[in-house]
Amino acid sequence: MDFRITEEQELMVQAIEEAMTRENLEPYFQDCDKNHTHPEKWWEILKELGCFSMFLPEEAEGEDGEPGGGEGAVTMFLVMEALGRCGAPIYLFWDHVKADALLENGTKEQIDKFMPLFFKGNGAFAQGFSEPTAGTELSSNTILTTYTRRNGKVYINGHKHFISGAQDNDYCLTLAKNSENPEQLTLWFVPTNVPGCKKEPMEKMGLNMENVNDIWFDDVEIEESDMFSFEGNGLMATSKGFDYERLIDAFNAYGQALCAYEDACRYANQRIVKGQEIGRLQLIQNHIMEMTMKIEAMRNMLLHYAWNKDNNCLTRAEASIAKQFCSESANDIADHALQVMGGIGYCGSRVSRIYRDLRITRISGGTGEIQTVIASRQVLKKYK
Ligand SMILES: Cc1cc2nc3c(=O)[nH]c(=O)nc-3n(C[C@H](O)[C@H](O)[C@H](O)COP(=O)(O)OP(=O)(O)OC[C@H]3O[C@@H](n4cnc5c(N)ncnc54)[C@H](O)[C@@H]3O)c2cc1C
Structure with missing residues (x-):
């Protein structure tokens, strides 16, 4: 297993970082959050960066015959990490996952109708x-x-x-x-x-x-x-993609938590209380350590499982473990980060937005309890 990233992946991450720094979208995200609107401006940037076509299967075709990029889970992880750490609403970025089931079970007419929409980043269904x-x-x-x-x-x-x-x-x-x-x-x-x-x-x-x-x-x-698909196959027709969806849910939780973590660390170095940075206080260091351990553990787990996915050996249990561990850890991190930032964490910082946005990761896409049931069953089977 080799976690070194390729030159193309490095260039992709750099392009995302440059675009996000240049556009300085945080005030825009705050407005969209306040007004409950879709972040069109950010969506356009994702389109320019090729993020919508990049993860579609190579057999998929856009309107002009353009093939999907066929990029896998490790690249997906890196993209979610780079976007998430800038405070972007990466929870919106998962539509392309539906494309695999569409290709597998859709009729030619259905594929021709919906697939080009995925290339454009337009909601297909x-x-x-x-x-x-x-x-x-x-x-x-x-x-x-x-x-x-x-x-x-x-x-x-x-x-x-x-x-x-x-x-x-x-x-x-x-x-x-x-x-x-x-x-x-x-x-x-x-x-x-x-x-x-x-x-x-x-x-x-x-x-x-x-x-x-x-x-x-x-x-x-x-x-x-x-x-x-066919009559009576309603529960199975999209089920093949569930494991990857759970992994992407975990990338999403990690990416958002990374932003909260880094904001809290920067704040701890700047905020002065009684003549010293709060980062020098041991009780604050405790929060920093709790967050750091979870960030490290999530990153290592996710790269490992993303590599498994790209090598066709991601198990159902691993997908559930990733979702459960990362959604719980990310929620804990948002809580620690908000605590480190005190009142400003609660009033108007993007950490408060992330805190609100992360809570759903323990519910949708299969609740934490269900991930526990799925994973623990598989684990216990191994020891029978
Ligand atoms: C923001 C958001 C977006 C969503 N998007 C979609 C969407 O696009 N499409 C869609 O179809 N659905 C969507 N959902 C629905 C989501 O998939 C469900 O909320 C989720 O599956 C849980 O179902 P429920 O809310 O009915 O909870 P319930 O199933 O009623 O569960 C309630 C509680 O009981 C626990 N529980 C249930 N069964 C068991 C069990 N066997 N063992 C242990 N504990 C159990 C659950 O873990 C939970 O804690 C979305 C939900 C939200 C909140």
């Missing part, structure tokens, strides 16, 4: 699994959204809950059960800007640059050709 009755448990008992065939068409009825990015997407890949055979759970591309569909943003404690929505479907008409 939201993913609608959760409902008020269905979160961790997605099954025919908890999913109440239905599809019904009538006169050669398909009709969707139901209520999806917590759906990320639905305001910016014209479609939602929606899990629904067959009204005539409720055991069959199937995914459908359902348009969301049509009569019969209502979407409303939900209140939330952070992630202000993202929208998370309720969506109601009232007899929304679609075609048989809007089915994704």
